[in-house]
Amino acid sequence: MIEMQDVWKTYPNGVMAINGISIYIKKGEFVYVVGTSGAGKSTFIKMMYREEKPTRGIITIDGTKLATMKEKNIPYLRRKIGVVFQDFKLLPSLTVYENVAFALEVIEEKSANIKKRVMNVLDIVRLKNKARFMPHELSGGEQQRVAIARAIVNNPSVLIADEPTGNLDPDTSWEIMHILEEINERGTTVVMATHNRDIVNNMRKRVIAIDGGRISRDEVRGGYGYES
Numbered sequence: 352m353i354e355m356q357d358v359w360k361t362y363p364n365g366v367m368a369i370n371g372i373s374i375y376i377k378k379g380e381f382v383y384v385v386g387t388s389g390a391g392k393s394t395f396i397k398m399m400y401r402e403e404k405p406t407r408g409i410i411t412i413d414g415t416k417l418a419t420m421k422e423k424n425i426p427y428l429r430r431k432i433g434v435v436f437q438d439f440k441l442l443p444s445l446t447v448y449e450n451v452a453f454a455l456e457v458i459e460e461k462s463a464n465i466k467k468r469v470m471n472v473l474d475i476v477r478l479k480n481k482a483r484f485m486p487h488e489l490s491g492g493e494q495q496r497v498a499i500a501r502a503i504v505n506n507p508s509v510l511i512a513d514e515p516t517g518n519l520d521p522d523t524s525w526e527i528m529h530i531l532e533e534i535n536e537r538g539t540t541v542v543m544a545t546h547n548r549d550i551v552n553n554m555r556k557r558v559i560a561i562d563g564g565r566i567s568r569d570e571v572r573g574g575y576g577y578e579s
């Protein structure tokens with residue numbers, strides 16, 4: 352479902368961010384990507400949604416080879432992959448409903464389907480009652496839930512989250528994690544970069560650790576207290 356074969360990434364300034372990574376993530380998996388600051392986590396996941404291109408190596412998402420993909424087909428990749436960021440990235444002048452609907456409008460979804468699908472995902476993130484609110488009227492956790500709704504409204508096969516709990520307090524972070532877990536249980540593959548040890552250690556999932564642009568560990572951990 353997500354495959355990287357000997358992937359390398361050197362930025363134009365010469366920084367070698369990823370140094371020969373090969374991984375396979377199966378459909379329906381939930382994977383944490385961990386590592387110290389600067390280890391290469393963001394670069395690793397940005398390459399999955401083609402925000403960055405590898406210098407070398409092959410990345411395949413759901414059968415599509417990203418390197419040979421034509422620019423005009425990128426919107427189709429965006430239908431396969433939803434992305435959630437640490438800082439939410441909502442459009443401040445649009446309501447909750449409009450922020451989520453926008454993701455469908457840009458791919459020219461039929462308007463008859465838009466309302467149904469937006470309300471359906473707002474229900475999943477438990478924000479149907481705030482559809483008319485503006486982002487600044489919401490708490491951080493609620494804003495992140497809108498961002499998650501926007502990311503899944505296209506029904507993507509993969510949800511990528513880069514530090515989704517980075518700006519949230521512990522209780523709100525757990526709320527977000529339970530929603531991501533629910534989305535995963537509905538069949539979506541979830542890949543999440545995080546610094547949050549508490550979450551990693553308390554939810555038993557596959558953990559890919561990156562260090563100096565290489566995979567230093569890849570194992571199932573957590574769910575039974577702290578481990579080193």
Ligand SMILES: Nc1ncnc2c1ncn2[C@@H]1O[C@H](COP(=O)(O)OP(=O)(O)OP(=O)(O)O)[C@@H](O)[C@H]1O
Nearest residue numbers: 362364366368386387388389390391392393394395
């Ligand atoms: N656009 C860029 N241009 C040049 N170098 C970059 C760029 N983005 C990241 N880097 C460098 O690549 C390396 C890996 O960065 P990356 O952001 O992938 O790490 P990270 O593990 O996500 O870190 P953090 O946890 O701090 O977000 C770092 O040395 C960083 O300075």
